[in-house]
Amino acid sequence: MSDYAGRTYEFVPKSELNPVKDQVEVIINALQDSMRVFGVTFTFKLVGSGGKHLVTRVINGNTGFDFDYNLGIQKDGDLSAKDLRLKVKRELEMILQGTGYSTVSSGKQSMTFKFIDHDNSRIVHSCDFALVNDYVDDVGDSIQEILIWQREDDTYIWNKRPYAKNHSDKLSNLKANGLWQEVKDEYLKIKNNNQDREKKSFSLFFEAINNVYNRYDWN
Secondary structure, three states: OOOOOOOOEEEOOHHHHHHHHHHHHHHHHHHHHHHHOOOEEEEEEEOHHHHOOOOEEEOOOOOOEEEEEEEEEEEEOOOOHHHHHHHHHHHHHHHHOOOOEOOOEEOOOOEEEEEEEOOOOEEEEEEEEEEEEEEEOOOOOEEEEEEEEEOOOOEEEEEEOOOOOOHHHHHHHHHHOOOHHHHHHHHHHHHHHOOOOOOOHHHHHHHHHHHHHOOOOOO
């Protein structure tokens, strides 16, 4: 049985999320300064559920809450995909020293660091950083690529992100038609039924947007 069985999620109030958000963005600003030395510049954005104040956590759980930032690469310093991600990870680890955060772990889509309450053996919160590239394709669709790590052969590639295509436009249409609550309900439903540990919150949020959007005829 999945270790997700029996878990129920709740939304984290802004009063708890905002101080952590401010703290993480100080870290991001330091990372921007550090990477600029290598000719790398990027923007940052709190994305997915976090960007819409829909951060969740397990009720009475010990894993805290997590949220996601996209680091939108503007200049890559002529670094390869592998060197870019490893350089960001290395600089981030140096910045986090002495802050109380854990070391940075690598996943397929993102790099993760956690704030751990060791006395009570629980994670207070965690944060994922993904390196992305946004562009408009030849037919005018908004596309997002994400720099992923393929663990099997230790390669790094840019890959189109599932569910990311035009999700902002879809969400705007849903909100304009009074369907925001339906999106929130769908997201919480997906979170409570997710069995895939590797699937991040931003992917689940994109999935919720697409699920609700596809229920309606937009012609």
